[in-house]
Amino acid sequence: MNELEKYIQTYFGVDKDDLTKISSFFYPITLKKGDYFLKKGMYADRLGFVQSGILREFVFVEDREVTKWISTKGYFVVDLSSFVFQQTARWNIQALTDCELYVIDRKDYQKIGQVIPRWTELEKLFIAKCFTVLEDRVLQHLSMTAEERYLQLFNFNRELFNLVPLQYLASMLGMTPETLSRLRKKMVN
Amino acid sequence: MNELEKYIQTYFGVDKDDLTKISSFFYPITLKKGDYFLKKGMYADRLGFVQSGILREFVFVEDREVTKWISTKGYFVVDLSSFVFQQTARWNIQALTDCELYVIDRKDYQKIGQVIPRWTELEKLFIAKCFTVLEDRVLQHLSMTAEERYLQLFNFNRELFNLVPLQYLASMLGMTPETLSRLRKKMVN
DNA sequence: TAAACTTCTTGATTTTTGTCAAGAGCAAGC
DNA sequence: GCTTGCTCTTGACAAAAATCAAGAAGTTTA
Numbered sequence: 035m036n037e038l039e040k041y042i043q044t045y046f047g048v049d050k051d052d053l054t055k056i057s058s059f060f061y062p063i064t065l066k067k068g069d070y071f072l073k074k075g076m077y078a079d080r081l082g083f084v085q086s087g088i089l090r091e092f093v094f095v096e097d098r099e100v101t102k103w104i105s106t107k108g109y110f111v112v113d114l115s116s117f118v119f120q121q122t123a124r125w126n127i128q129a130l131t132d133c134e135l136y137v138i139d140r141k142d143y144q145k146i147g148q149v150i151p152r153w154t155e156l157e158k159l160f161i162a163k164c165f166t167v168l169e170d171r172v173l174q175h176l177s178m179t180a181e182e183r184y185l186q187l188f189n190f191n192r193e194l195f196n197l198v199p200l201q202y203l204a205s206m207l208g209m210t211p212e213t214l215s216r217l218r219k220k221m222v223n
Numbered sequence: 224m225n226e227l228e229k230y231i232q233t234y235f236g237v238d239k240d241d242l243t244k245i246s247s248f249f250y251p252i253t254l255k256k257g258d259y260f261l262k263k264g265m266y267a268d269r270l271g272f273v274q275s276g277i278l279r280e281f282v283f284v285e286d287r288e289v290t291k292w293i294s295t296k297g298y299f300v301v302d303l304s305s306f307v308f309q310q311t312a313r314w315n316i317q318a319l320t321d322c323e324l325y326v327i328d329r330k331d332y333q334k335i336g337q338v339i340p341r342w343t344e345l346e347k348l349f350i351a352k353c354f355t356v357l358e359d360r361v362l363q364h365l366s367m368t369a370e371e372r373y374l375q376l377f378n379f380n381r382e383l384f385n386l387v388p389l390q391y392l393a394s395m396l397g398m399t400p401e402t403l404s405r406l407r408k409k410m411v412n
Numbered sequence: 413t414a415a416a417c418t419t420c421t422t423g424a425t426t427t428t429t430g431t432c433a434a435g436a437g438c439a440a441g442c
Numbered sequence: 443g444c445t446t447g448c449t450c451t452t453g454a455c456a457a458a459a460a461t462c463a464a465g466a467a468g469t470t471t472a
Contacts, residue, residue, distance in 0.1 A: 199448090199449065199450090200449080200450070201449070201450080211449085211450070211451090212450090212451080212452085214450095215450060215451055215452080216451085216452085218451095219451080219452090
């Protein structure tokens with residue numbers, strides 16, 4: 035059983051037979067560092083599962099890049115609004131390192147519901163879970179200082195700081211690279 | 224056709240027969256100013272639709288109230304994580320004014336799927352839409368100053384500033400009441 | 413109506429965070 | 443090995459926002 039199947043089993047509680055059916059829709063691709071999985075303005079016609087490597091979701095706001103999320107092994111990468119509503123993508127998704135992804139095309143994704151009747155329900159639960167994660171994130175910005183947000187991420191996912199250029203983490207945390215640099219220094223001392 | 228039915232028709236595209244079936248599950252309640260629709264730590268066993276009045280969703284963070292959202296006419300009020308996953312509620316939902324709500328109990332809500340086969344799909348789409356709204360909100364905090372966030376809300380929903388104590392709007396915008404007060408003064412001049 | 417609250421504003425000050433500029437450290441490619 | 447970028451850090455300073463304290467304005471309650 036590969037990582038994708040493990041993940042789907044863990045989060046969706048699908049049994050082995052169905053797992054095989056689902057994962058057979060996926061196919062592997064690789065991305066080189068710097069490649070785009072999705073560009074803002076395009077249509078997200080596929081969903082990716084990160085087998086290895088790191089990607090970041092970002093957008094330009096007045097010529098400045100704002101990173102919304104960093105995806106590592108075990109994450110799905112997609113622009114949900116584009117994939118679900120067939121609108122143009124709001125986010126760029128770019129490989130920060132060479133990546134291996136398992137990818138499913140939108141038209142195949144829609145077949146899953148025919149294979150697994152409960153799929154729409156599982157999707158709903160998954161998206162609801164994602165919603166609560168974003169709720170927490172909003173709350174963090176409403177109630178925490180830059181320092182507290184940094185500490186929270188650092189304690190939750192320490193290795194990220196060794197894998198990802200700090201400027202992107204700073205942006206994801208809602209602060210400048212300089213501020214992050216100073217917070218890190220402060221914590222060491 | 225009442226407000227609830229109009230809303231469901233607009234956002235879910237359900238036809239008239241089904242609409243009547245769905246809305247028959249709802250029953251009206253009233254809340255007095257200050258009453259709680261939901262308290263953190265309880266289980267959200269019902270979903271409300273705001274017919275009139277204003278409610279706010281908030282939580283205490285270190286003895287300080289943090290307001291996540293203000294719900295007015297036409298909004299659903301619920302703690303999604305509690306309603307969907309039957310966990311304890313993460314948010315308090317309190318009436319800021321006397322309110323009229325249409326409410327559906329969780330066990331009745333689950334019957335909608337039997338009446339309308341496509342319901343789970345519609346739910347999924349609705350939650351996905353809510354997800355994108357939160358995505359925007361996170362982006363606002365990553366890329367905008369307090370002043371810009373204030374202006375955005377003010378331009379989007381001006382009347383809110385006449386209906387809701389400003390301290391709650393300040394909290395929802397991620398700033399102190401003093402800062403909001405000064406921004407408002409600055410804009411008038 | 414007066415007292416008691418609550419809410420909002422204002423001023424003074426401090427803290428936090430951003431901006432700008434320079435340079436250090438490193439890695440990739442020629 | 444040497445250049446060329448890229449990333450990160452640091453310092454000086456500016457701007458933004460928070461805190462603290464006081465008081466004004468408006469509402470509710472007795």
